[in-house]
Amino acid sequence: MIAKKLISKEIxxxxxxxxxxxxxxxxxxxxxxxxxxxEDNKLLxxxxxxxxxxxxxxxxxxxxxxxxxxxLCMPLVRDVFEIIKYMDEHKLTLLPIMGxxxxxxAITQQSVIEGLASIVAIQESGGVIILEMNKKxxxxxxxxxxxxxxxxxxxxxxxxxxxxxxxxKLTLKLNKIDIAAVIQTFERYKYNVAASYNYSENxxxxxxxxxxxxxxxxx
Numbered sequence: 001m002i003a004k005k006l007i008s009k010e011i012x013x014x015x016x017x018x019x020x021x022x023x024x025x026x027x028x029x030x031x032x033x034x035x036x037x038x039e040d041n042k043l044l045x046x047x048x049x050x051x052x053x054x055x056x057x058x059x060x061x062x063x064x065x066x067x068x069x070x071x072l073c074m075p076l077v078r079d080v081f082e083i084i085k086y087m088d089e090h091k092l093t094l095l096p097i098m099g100x101x102x103x104x105x106a107i108t109q110q111s112v113i114e115g116l117a118s119i120v121a122i123q124e125s126g127g128v129i130i131l132e133m134n135k136k137x138x139x140x141x142x143x144x145x146x147x148x149x150x151x152x153x154x155x156x157x158x159x160x161x162x163x164x165x166x167x168x169k170l171t172l173k174l175n176k177i178d179i180a181a182v183i184q185t186f187e188r189y190k191y192n193v194a195a196s197y198n199y200s201e202n203x204x205x206x207x208x209x210x211x212x213x214x215x216x217x218x219x
Contacts, residue, residue: 004076004097004099004104006080006083006107006111006112007097007104007105007106007107007111008105008106008107008108008110008111009105011030011032011036011094011105011106011108012026012029012030012035013035013036013037013038013103013106014026014035014036014037014038014047014062015037015038015039015062016037016039016044016061016062016063016066017061017062017063018037018061018062019058019059019060019061019062020052020053020055020057020058020059020060020061020062021058021059023035023047023052023062024049024052024053024058027049030108031093031110032049032093032094032108033048033049033050033093034046034047034048034049034092034093034094035047035094036094036096036103036106037062037069038103041102041103042101042102042103043071043073043096043098043102043103044066044069044071045069045070045071045072045073045096046069046070046072046073046092046094046096047062047065047068047069047070048068051065051068052065072086072090072092072095072096073095073096073097073098074086074095074096074097074098075097075098075099076097076098076099076104080112083095083107083112084112087107087109087112093108093109094106094107094108095107095108125177126155126173126174126175126176126177127173127174127176127177127178127179127196127197128171128172128173128174128195128196128197129171129172129174129179129182129183129186129193129195129196130169130170130171130172130193130194130195130196131143131169131170131172131186131191131192131193131194132162132167132168132169132170132192132194133167133168133170133191133192134165134166134167134168135166135167135168136166138159138168138170140157142189143170143172146182146185146186146189147172147174147182149185150181150182150185152174152175152176152179152182153174153175154172154173154174154175155173155174155175156172156173157170157171157172157173158170158171159171169194179196183196
């Protein structure tokens with residue numbers, strides 16, 4: 001999944017002439033702590049809620065703290081996992097996206113979660129198991145057999161590299177919350193269960209789900 005599919009078109013932007021109060025109102029409306037600053041469809045960068053509060057006068061314009069504007073953005077062609085990593089590294093609630101040198105739109109935590117749901121089934125009730133192993137020991141057919149022998153099904157699976165020693169982490173999203181038995185089976189077969197999580201349909205607010213997603217990718 002690439003960045004273009006995650007863009008929220010309705011997110012408003014600010015200009016250098018936007019007052020601090022106006023910027024804060026936009027952030028409050030969309031539940032964000034960052035806003036993109038755009039002039040003539042050109043991205044100047046983003047500014048944080050904290051920087052605006054530090055102006056001490058919401059009537060001042062953003063241009064009065066232009067030195068606080070940070071050029072944090074990504075191009076349209078980047079993958080969702082690159083986007084998640086970048087947003088996590090910079091602690092962003094909003095990430096501007098560039099296309100052909102112009103501001104194209106913004107990605108938010110919510111759009112990331114909703115977009116990634118189709119890949120990792122994060123919105124489905126169930127458990128998550130993360131297995132760590134060497135690439136040469138990876139066998140999806142054996143792993144699937146272990147899961148199914150416990151009357152569970154794999155809703156999604158993806159691999160992330162761990163280090164330069166060819167170690168990988170395999171994240172499995174399963175269709176049931178109770179995954180204790182399958183964890184025991186993996187351990188009996190000498191698999192390294194690096195982590196496991198249980199999520200019901202009605203738990204976690206947006207921030208918690210985003211933090212959980214970060215743990216899925218960087219446990």
